[in-house]
Amino acid sequence: MANSPEMRASDVDRDRVAAILREHTAQGRITMDEFNERLESLYKSKTYGELAKLTADLPDVDLRHLPAKAKPTPAPQGGLHPGMRAAWGAWAMASGINWGIWLIVSITSDHLVYPWPLWVMGPWGVILLMSTVFGGGQPKRR
Template identity: 35%
Template sequence: MDKPSFDKHPRPADADGPADAAPALRASDVDRDRVADILREALGEGRITAEEHAERVGAVYAAKTVGELEPLVRDLPAPVAGAAAARPAEAPARPAPASAGAADTDNVVAVFGGASRKGRWRVGRRTNAFTLFGGVEIDLTEAVFEYPEIVINVTAVFGGVEIRVPENVTLRCGGAAVFGGFDVKAQEAPEANAPVVVITGFAFFGGVDAKPRRGKRLKDLRAAG
């Protein structure tokens, strides 16, 4: 499928986002997450439809260079100054790990089958879950959190992804569904330094279900670590 080109309203030259001066520069996960945040805001404000959001988010996480990312938000306003820093500021007391105990990125893939991450495992900064005519289970209730915020990017095509988190973490959603469901029971943890789990991506004729598991608390697991 050809990458969409959205260039009706060019963005200001000083807008936060991929730099026009280096279109061939390889895109990082930070670059992709920044663009995904802009798209999520645009969806919430009604600037783009759920279908457009799903299409663009799919292109975001398939992009290899910053030049491929820029057209996806060219017709959208720049984020409010300081907004990008607001989310990390909510959990300042939880530092990044001193050692690389967990891989930065983990890929969970299920094609005509099933895949899972559960039990006592170290969750990285980012987890990509892809399912095609299959199912993925991601259970964080016994996982070791080493980052203040983790992102689970989901692509569910004729399949399902189930995500469970401890009841005392913050859970946020930035995904959408087309002919499917993207059900995330968002919540804000009472503790200021609680980890943040952000679910992004899209479901096409598929389903995503993410919610806290009652009775499973992160502090209990830290005591055992």
């Protein structure tokens, strides 16, 4: 049986129209002010005819076939965001170079030199560790 304009609408029908209005707002067909006005009228509507007036000037939208939203990219196999992996790589490279210099200086001076590379890698490593553990793993989006 076809829905006549005088037939009472349900909450599910109103929610379906609200989803259509949200999609048209997202696509830029109606402004946020228009969306808010239509949404207010939507939840005051009682019949299918009143619901139809809210979307009469808009093209049909099939809510079952909306374009897929961009999904966040999964973390790489290491579990770290690529930016964090790069930061750890830079830390490892700088630490390795500093320890290499320390080793060369210690060997050529016939005694062990104070392990100064600890002061280079220590604070930097602690900051990276805290960022890795408590940083959430994803960069902030603007």
